[in-house]
Amino acid sequence: MSAVAERTRSERRESASSGGPLTGTGRLLRFMLRRDRVRFPVWVLAVSIMAAYFSNVIALVMDEEALNAMTAFAANPIMGLIGGPGFGFDAITVPRFVVGMYGTSLMLGAAFMSITTISRHTRVEEQTGRAELIRANVVGRHAPLAAALVVAALMNIVMALLTGLTMMSSAAEPAPAGSLLFGAGLGAAGLAFAGVAAVTVQLSPFSRAASGFAGLVLGVSFVVRGLGDMSAVQNGDLAWLSWLSPLGWPQQTAPFTNDDWWPLLLGVALFALLVALAFALQSRRDLAAGILPDRLGRAAAPGWLRGPLSLAYRLQRPSIAGWSIAMLLGGVTFGAFTRPMADGAEGMPEQIVGIMGGADGIVEGYVGFMGVYFAMMVAAFAIISVQSLRAEEQGVRTEAVLATGVGRSAWLLSWTLVTAIGSLWLLALAGVGEGIGAAAGMNDWSMFWPVAFGHAAQVPAVWLLLGLSVGLYGVSPRILGLAWAVFIVGALLSLFGDMLDLDDVVLSASPFRHVGEYPAENVSWAGIAVLTGIGAVCAALGAIVFRRRDLTTA
Template identity: 35%
Template sequence: MSALAGTGVLTRLALRRDRLRLPLWVVGLAALFASIGNSISDLYDSDAARLENAQVRADNVVTRAFTGPAPGSSSGALTVSEGLVFTCVLVALMNILLVVRHTRQNEELGRAELVGSASVGRHAGLTAALLLAGLANAALIVLSTLALLGMGMPAGGSVLAGVALGTVGMAFAGLTSIGAQLTESARTATGLGGLVLATMFLLRAAGDAFGDTASDKVTVNPAWPSWISPLGWGQQLRPYGESRLWPVALLLACFAVSVLVAVQLSVHRDVGTGMLPARRGAARARSSLLKPLGLVWRLQRGLLLGWIVGIAVFGAVFGGIGDQVEDLFSSEESAQFVRDLGGGGDLVDAYFAGMMGLLSVVVAGFTVQALIRLRSDEENGPTEAVLATAVSRTHWVLAHTVIALLGTALVLAALGLSTGLAYGAVSDDLTGALGDLLETTLAQLAPTAVLAGFALAVFGLLPRGAATVTWAAFAVCLVIGQFGTLLDLPDALIDVSPFTHLPDLPAESLTTAPMLVMSALAAALAAVGVAGFRRRSLALGG
């Protein structure tokens, strides 16, 4: 039997499983990149303003480490500087999750063994996953190119920007296929993919930070670390600048070599196992694991640590450029944009209000992840076994809720501390910066609790749609709540997000009334969720 027998059937099955999830990813990523380009065009409407901004980006080591330098001074080039690396990171994440879902997760849940009992080749599952990744990345190339062309961007640069996104995605799909052969669990494979992504981001950041600025004071020739990162290769296409196509060969070669390695590893292991032996646990469990709170903490601590480290890095970057806000947003239009985003007033305060507000909503993604675990544990995890003991359903849900909210508080504190320390170091006002920014981030716990309460209510009442509905609510909070004013959306629609009901700290003063109201609403929603879970049957197996 051919090693690829059944690939077509498995590809169609994968397409059916992701018929909603994948289009949302692809359309959302294309729209995100295009919206960044639209914002740049609105903010910098003159050649002088664009040139000044590009030069400031090239001159600031922190800025070019975080976003990368601009390949020129046009609107398209500034779009690449502002959004290409960030969007490529999200594209890489999409491919990591996609490949793990259709390879390692299938083996972990026993689907691969069941399918393999039919006329299915050894490499059909991996090939189907990679074909699906190829289709998703090809669609992303087309949609992002069309979106940029629709905004009036030059055709050549628009095509190259789309190709950069798609080929970076394929490189990470290939690298993830290796991780899926090494580990025994989908969670570990995803974590390994995230670690590779973080490493590649840091290599690219170091390369851009230590690169040499060219004579035009705009473009930057990166140092060697950037040349061993797929994210760096994607940048080197330089859309709307020199427009180089040859780095695509590096990205496609990375994909091809990774797939060959993954195929060879697959031949030398059994289905359901990984090349790396699973670490054996202790012979005796800690006493804390006998209680729901201790067990949930053990399950969530890895996720929490990853969020704390990641958000601290982002906070340090945004804080480190706080003293250059007036240079980065020197034009009247860009300064007004920042003030609209952050509640007006002083430009620096408005900048921090806007950025901390945005990142705080992003932190709510941890809250959603932590609580959605309730649903995944109900389907395939320990929920049934735990509830077979003396643990009540209320106790089990409350343990997840406490860990989710305490973890959220820790992540928000890490954001405030890293941002405050970085800004305090560059502004020589460490005490003031720390106090203001810690207050700014920790205050976001109240609206995050409302989103947590909503997640619990959906879990209790609509378990099979819990993940989809909760992530949709998170997306509403992120997009409508943070950018609704800039998009001139109706106030009634903007007010749907609980995050819009807090003052724009630190530009405005903190008031306790909205926090108390949101806390009461969160408690009421959580009570609805607990009551619903207590009254329904366990929804096992999806």
């Protein structure tokens, strides 16, 4: 009897071991869903509730006259950059305004959700060694990636449904078809970047680099879409660029205006192609390795690589290099739109001209606004940089460094200092690029230095968010998401607060509103001092608290 039982168990093991590359996907899926039992609903509700919030607030605070005044934004290139081409703004309604002004921001949230989900369940698991333990069981080669993709797909599907349903029940009373289409557009954008992340996690053995590659693709997609939409609102020749971006396809559905569903098929098709590519790449690499080969290091470390500061720089150098290229190119590109802004000032509505500083100051208003806009991008870099400390800590690399003569405070503050200097460098590069583009377009090189200085002067807002992130990390890596919440609220208040005619007390909650949009406005040195001081205090408190907590290695 025992021999028969032993033979049966052996046959079962052989049968299981002969399974395909997707063996064990269902069990891993259940494990990932249990692991994300908090993260899943938080991300999904964050995006869908934000859409419902915008729909209700706009419907309650804006009367018909104020809403009709927003039709002026359809002719503004900045409107195209921030929100999109503004379909239906010639006969504007609350649902059309919500889609046109906030749709891109919500798509970015869905994209970040997908990128972090794929990286969390694939590359991070390999980097920490947990994937090797899982693969030691009866688990197929592609099962972890397949399960992670299913989790990301479920998150986007649930988010799309909740967004559509919450919008339908809002005070704006939108049409059901348009609400569901808008939600489906957010889900399609999230799916597309889940596919992007599935490919990038195959390229590098490090989760930070893999997520950085995906973030770079997202940034390029945003810039390409922005250029196309800025051209579209001016009836330019570059509107076709919007069709090259996964963020542009959901916008082309024009919810509540045209209600075209077919552009979403482009996002789904891209997701399918990228998933197939990801599986093909995974078949060509070893576990915990990447497609891109690692460079051979030196036999001995250089003399300067001996302290925590140089180590922090060495680890952040690839990320800073990638962001540097993006900031410089983005600055030149958006600076080139200064001439169209100046040429179109006379034909712009009074509301736009007034917000941009008047007809005589529209150039200064545009480049001043772009300084704040680039500061928001660099603030995202700073928060992501602090988030990477969590990967260092969980990967047991922090423990190895602190086992030497490096103190905890020195390790954390060295990383903070490199990120702070890197933030200033990135904003300066964006200012140089913007200055070159604007000066060349206007044929006035006297504006180069004011534009470059105006961009660099925005760095204290970034430093405040950096210090807050370091402070939260010092307490616990799990609460770093609060820094993203402060960033999102600050960015929304800065971008849309004036349109909603909010009180100055409310607007002052944004860290991006205290320096001044130079050269359109004077630089507030008091604001610079206060923002820098708060950031420094938060970072110092984070270093003190970090000395007293246990490291998180699992």
